[in-house]
Amino acid sequence: xxxxxxxxxxxxxxNLSSWALWEQYTSGEELTRKQSEALTESLxxxxxxxxxxxxEQAVDQMLRMEAERPDQSEAFVARVLAKVASLETNQGISNxxxxxxxxxxxxxxxxxxxxxxRQITRNEESILRRPRGAWLSIAALVLVSVTxxxxxxxxxxxxxxxNRSIDLAEAPKxxxxxxxxxxxxxxxxxxxxxxxxxxVDNGIAKSTPTNEPSVEPVVNPIVQGSNVVAVxxxxxxxTVTKAERLEx
Amino acid sequence: MRTYHRDVRLFVARFLGNDPAAEDVAxxxxxxxxxxLDQFQGRASxxxxxxxxxxHRIGTWFRQQSRQLRTKSLDVEAxxxxxxxxxxxxxxxxxxxxxxxxxxxDVELGQLRLCxxxxxxxxxxxxxxxxxxxxxxxxxxxxxxRSAGAVRMSLLRIREALAKCIRKQxxxxxxxx
Numbered sequence: 343x344x345x346x347x348x349x350x351x352x353x354x355x356x357n358l359s360s361w362a363l364w365e366q367y368t369s370g371e372e373l374t375r376k377q378s379e380a381l382t383e384s385l386x387x388x389x390x391x392x393x394x395x396x397x398e399q400a401v402d403q404m405l406r407m408e409a410e411r412p413d414q415s416e417a418f419v420a421r422v423l424a425k426v427a428s429l430e431t432n433q434g435i436s437n438x439x440x441x442x443x444x445x446x447x448x449x450x451x452x453x454x455x456x457x458x459x460r461q462i463t464r465n466e467e468s469i470l471r472r473p474r475g476a477w478l479s480i481a482a483l484v485l486v487s488v489t490x491x492x493x494x495x496x497x498x499x500x501x502x503x504x505n506r507s508i509d510l511a512e513a514p515k516x517x518x519x520x521x522x523x524x525x526x527x528x529x530x531x532x533x534x535x536x537x538x539x540x541x542v543d544n545g546i547a548k549s550t551p552t553n554e555p556s557v558e559p560v561v562n563p564i565v566q567g568s569n570v571v572a573v574x575x576x577x578x579x580x581t582v583t584k585a586e587r588l589e590x
Numbered sequence: 591m592r593t594y595h596r597d598v599r600l601f602v603a604r605f606l607g608n609d610p611a612a613e614d615v616a617x618x619x620x621x622x623x624x625x626x627l628d629q630f631q632g633r634a635s636x637x638x639x640x641x642x643x644x645x646h647r648i649g650t651w652f653r654q655q656s657r658q659l660r661t662k663s664l665d666v667e668a669x670x671x672x673x674x675x676x677x678x679x680x681x682x683x684x685x686x687x688x689x690x691x692x693x694x695x696d697v698e699l700g701q702l703r704l705c706x707x708x709x710x711x712x713x714x715x716x717x718x719x720x721x722x723x724x725x726x727x728x729x730x731x732x733x734x735x736r737s738a739g740a741v742r743m744s745l746l747r748i749r750e751a752l753a754k755c756i757r758k759q760x761x762x763x764x765x766x767x
Binding site: 361362364365366367368369373378381382385386392394395396397398399400401402403404405406407408409410415418419421422425426429 | 591592595596599600603604607608612613616617620621624625665666669670673674677698699702703717721722727738739742743746747749750752753754756757
């Protein structure tokens, strides 16, 4: 503020009587009826005085705010929170699923995220408030799904178990079931040593079964078309012949 | 709330002055903020939104006061409420027309600090003692060997000078914009 301005502030005010009355009024001193009327008239007729009075009061509040200590600020916050709390109590607001609005009032960063926060809370609440029937339906659906999967798995497992004795690489073609195949297969005896001997005795193969262990596994049944048959002798012979050729 | 309570209180004080109701109105603004949290859509800043609630609450208070004061005999206080309401309506009109005549409370506070620096040392000391050290006009008057009324009058004139200084600063800001 310049010196000329300061000098002007110290200079006698033309509206000193009005300001003096105003000072008297603001200091809490009782005004006489005449004084009160004079002040009222000044405020009414003198626009500048009225404007200055209002501005001066605003500056007074600004100075008080500027000088306010943290504990005084906290007192204001506490008073507001008490008001909000009593309001909540009166209205019976108790929302345990979302954060208390008092906390939101205290934290500006949370206030900034109110919109987002509110949306999330609404979604959560909509899930939590689903009707009981909906929950039962979901549970029933899950149960049915699990049972179905279990049944399917058991069937597949049983099929695999029954087919274990069959060479899957040569799986039967046609409509015959695995059970039928097993039943048909059961009477068949493994290729006996006597049979092999007879083959040798017929002179078709010279080698003995003991010397040619590769012949022995031919005991496995071979599935041809829709019939399961024991290894025919000719097949065994062919195998032996092949082995013989290899030897030579 | 800790971030914005000063803004709200300053904003309320701009229109209500040192009316004892200013504190209550500021509190009610935050209660209203709490009630209307669901309506905040983030279009404006949170501060602007809170100050718009404050503006609305101030208008409501003035209307209530106006109704109550009509039944009472006119006195200085009643006149002041009327004048403050007129000032508020002028501000509302300016805002409605897109002319933001009112300054941001924070900016206004910054201008006050600037204007405090421009005071004469004796004036600054008086402000320091009265506002920042909680001294009374009586205790200052004893120290300075003056009457309490003279001290109060000095304080009043310093505030008037500060108000003029802030107005000048605001005019400069508006001119630059």
